[in-house]
Amino acid sequence: MSHQTFKQFWLPQKKGFDCLTLREVPKESPGLGQILVRIKAVSLNWRDGILAIGTYPFPGPDAVVPGSDGAGIVEEVGQGVTEWKVGDRVLANFTQEHIAGRLSYEMGLSQLGGESQGLLGEYFIFPRTGVVKIPDYLTFEEASCLPCAALTAWNALYGLVPLKPGQVVLLQGTGGVATFGLQIAHAAGAVTIVTSSSDDKLRKAKELGATHVINYRTCPDWATEAKAITNGRGVDHIIEVGGTLTLQASFDAIAFNGLIHAIGHITNPDPLGAGKDLRGPDAAFLALDRHCILRGVVVGSREQLQDMLACFEAREIRPVVNKVFAFENTREAYDHLWSSTHTGKIVIRVP
């Protein structure tokens, strides 16, 4: 039994980034079927921001260790664990209990750093099924970018009606899910359309393989433009991150039989609070009229994460890393996440 301690950030309250507190907690040994992982890198998502400021619209403990996306090295292996050995490079699965198949409400309660405790610290004990192997070509920093955003994009594109090469995928913006969606769709032979308010971000999207780009500042009716690009047919998959206020345009841009993947709500960031009474378009009639599918996408399973990593490895896809912060500068990483007009992931390197 170890008497060591390790450093960990936590949020004793969810009232803003000032709540982020460094603490020392005892280091335990892994039990039956568990592994102890030395965390090497953690990446941040928009979810980490709204969690810290208290508008995250899903259940979870009041006092929480944040951090869903982490990569590290197996340092100790519990009894009954045969698939891992000390030294293995591993990546956390966002929804720890979602091994494969359908997500249940109960599984959803095992989402790291929100519904359950997170891993933003030097160590974390996982069940043996809570991690997957990191492909050799990826660094810890790179791998740490993938669990939430990339897997959400993968689940959108392959979780219900699999994307086929030659289909058209529209990505709203250049945030985490959209950028990973672009990289996956490009690798998979799709035609891609990216929207943004910034020509600079669109230029970067082009470098990642975007077939078409639309600046919605100069071309506000991006739905009509997307339909024109597809000769009036519409797009097959839309990564819908805007939510309430972009949904009408998504319905206007979607093809018959297409899928609108509801993965974000950045136009209604506080849907249980300030935005509670915000109304949307008549989605029932629009779904009928456009003969399409609106689907909520909640990250994905361990099996899907492994499938996605096989895709990443096949084409050596690397996440776009915006900036890497030292562990002690975690608060600055949050500020950068929130204030910046960055593209790409923000990573915290854990010593």
Next chain:
Amino acid sequence: MSHQTFKQFWLPQKKGFDCLTLREVPKESPGLGQILVRIKAVSLNWRDGILAIGTYPFPGPDAVVPGSDGAGIVEEVGQGVTEWKVGDRVLANFTQEHIAGRLSYEMGLSQLGGESQGLLGEYFIFPRTGVVKIPDYLTFEEASCLPCAALTAWNALYGLVPLKPGQVVLLQGTGGVATFGLQIAHAAGAVTIVTSSSDDKLRKAKELGATHVINYRTCPDWATEAKAITNGRGVDHIIEVGGTLTLQASFDAIAFNGLIHAIGHITNPDPLGAGKDLRGPDAAFLALDRHCILRGVVVGSREQLQDMLACFEAREIRPVVNKVFAFENTREAYDHLWSSTHTGKIVIRVP
């Protein structure tokens, strides 16, 4: 070349049931790949009502022969037709050009009695792929009830994520699609929940096999009741016919991974006119929060119609026929459709 004529109803204008006019039109012979069918029975749908009063929210000719759902006998066979012979009993496929696979916007323009001309008359010339064989156990009147409403229910339950026995299906009300949905789901081993404002209609639903019934007059929060019936899990398929004003409850009743099938809009019957600015719940966030699917369902293909008839035949499912009208009393059939608090289909027998 025949010089005969035949009788047919049409709507020279869409300004109400008074526009329904009987006319004589020339009887033609079927061309290459066509068949001439002597219509024996036509059934009516809610769609026929809103079409006649001018609020049908989809494109189509200004002057139109109504009638999408018809059954009859092959009377003459055109050149190059090998699959049909004189005397065959056949049923129209609602979307004439939708043979199998995905529906396109262009195929949608071939929907009988709305987007294209209908068959409410003594004869109709179909392409050889526009009809299917009627199972022996069904009369013409019974068969004529199936093309629109039953196929829509079938497409909901089997078109995207197939219903499995043991799953829970909720049917909103006891209209055409809901009743066929109940009969199909019951035959398929599902648990069924029917909602209605009438205990009498719920009693009839019980006779058709409903596992659970909810009177939403005495139990307005039917979503909570449906969740309770399923031990808090929610239902797997909802036949959503209400639209805008019932959608929030459907989201409240749906299970994780469940499907809300948007097939009607009776709470917003004029979505391009009076109800144009009606707003709905925040469907993008709700789809995400409940991890579910909202899907527009537009009838179905000829292949699906054949699959559905195989199901009907296997269990000798018979449609609930409310009343059969004589051809000359077609106007009364429309009035009955519109005014009545009936359950079951209204059929017009063609002489």
Next chain:
Amino acid sequence: MSHQTFKQFWLPQKKGFDCLTLREVPKESPGLGQILVRIKAVSLNWRDGILAIGTYPFPGPDAVVPGSDGAGIVEEVGQGVTEWKVGDRVLANFTQEHIAGRLSYEMGLSQLGGESQGLLGEYFIFPRTGVVKIPDYLTFEEASCLPCAALTAWNALYGLVPLKPGQVVLLQGTGGVATFGLQIAHAAGAVTIVTSSSDDKLRKAKELGATHVINYRTCPDWATEAKAITNGRGVDHIIEVGGTLTLQASFDAIAFNGLIHAIGHITNPDPLGAGKDLRGPDAAFLALDRHCILRGVVVGSREQLQDMLACFEAREIRPVVNKVFAFENTREAYDHLWSSTHTGKIVIRVP
């Protein structure tokens, strides 16, 4: 820490039923994430027979506790287990590590009583994900019949291309998988065809809902008969338990796009030994010629087991139990399994 012991059967060698030995083993407490289950009933499968005589063609320990299909009561709950409590009635999942999604070779090594140790004793310690809840209407004896045979049938009918009501399912014989397949297919609205060499067994199949029966002693060409029943179209699903020597007939009976589910090999019971050089029909050409699918089916996942139990509960399907033996008469149960011309499952009641 307990110092108690409990009784358990094992096979120190696999050289026939004489090897079945009763022994006392120490009773342990469940560890982290585990539950201790008091076994109440175990059912036998053909697999148990060939395992004991040494021709089971899959890997596993030389000395093995048999028994894959068991039901019992949770007696003690390990740390970290929240989904189970003492007194819960639970059913083992055949492939312990197959939670959901795709089966891997490694998961296959966790099959109880063969690839890994089994549960034919008074107690068994499961991981918390190794069991599912038994529906209230089933006894322990009944529930114990389901894990291997019923789940295999369910996986066949719903694991790749889901059975639709109205489709035609052919069951080879009246063994465990075939009988469960019949009950499921009947509940699901399918047309069913059962083959057997015994009119008595076919009479029982009729009572379970078989639409058509074929005695292949009096009608050896059952494939032609099955095609005739389906008006020449062929059947959609075949539960293929015979293997090498029935495969040609299965190809002859299958419909275009149909599925032949390879789940047994009773005509080649020792495929790695005596039957190693047995050749079969030209399956590659036959699959092409009949435009069909031959699919190996290996039981199923925990998620599928739960789906199946929901189906069983919806229609209160009860397994056909042939005979229940006392625990001390386990050897007789094996003899009955092997010698008898029984229909239905053989169950061992554990005291």
Next chain:
Amino acid sequence: MSHQTFKQFWLPQKKGFDCLTLREVPKESPGLGQILVRIKAVSLNWRDGILAIGTYPFPGPDAVVPGSDGAGIVEEVGQGVTEWKVGDRVLANFTQEHIAGRLSYEMGLSQLGGESQGLLGEYFIFPRTGVVKIPDYLTFEEASCLPCAALTAWNALYGLVPLKPGQVVLLQGTGGVATFGLQIAHAAGAVTIVTSSSDDKLRKAKELGATHVINYRTCPDWATEAKAITNGRGVDHIIEVGGTLTLQASFDAIAFNGLIHAIGHITNPDPLGAGKDLRGPDAAFLALDRHCILRGVVVGSREQLQDMLACFEAREIRPVVNKVFAFENTREAYDHLWSSTHTGKIVIRVP
């Protein structure tokens, strides 16, 4: 009514390439729902060879015009045709009646140049649904290569369990289907393995994007090699063109849950004649043991052809054309098809 004639090759008998005869036939006008197409290019398949020599193992007329794969220009449009206009560049769909969805036996009888009459001549009258639009970037010669071989590969990879990026596809040899399969799988982000007896052909496969190549002359146990490449897991999709004599190796190389696509039988080219009694491996047990799927693939539907062309267009995939022959040298084209050790398609340019 036209009194013109046009040139066409036909096979009054199927006794070898010497039977190929040029004849003049009357040129007709298209009827209701038909289009007259000026054929510009026809490509040949192995099927054309075995058809001419009389071992094609499927039904069809004794005297037949060969040619399934043709591209041309719409020259005249029949009554009732709205989707085509004079001058449109169109490509024939191999199975004329297979519009979408499932293939039936009856649809199979409409396969051009075999089960029904073919298009190896200057003109052909199609039903309006018998062709699809050619993407602008493809020449007639290039387009003519696609209907049979490329669509078969597409149907294999996307027709039952869609290929995902990152999965592993093994292509047997470098024939038509295999090469198109390689190009599609490469565009779709898959890992590809190509087998051949020729280092030169493997070098060309590498240029088309093959990730791994295996010369089965120097490495006869290609199945073991393929498993090694995949770290023992096996491959996800195998394009199985060999048939009887390569099937055991395909089972040895396949991954759990993988698909063996039975699309050819070149090791048993006369399965109804000389090779009638050829026996294969015990496919039922192998499918079970390797937990995999053997699926017959018969070209594909018009909907699939359109999906495939969207994929080709998205990445501007061009078929590998080996040699283009003038119409009058059609006999030489057949000889080249049969004798040569070529890679790539053989095309006949029609004047």
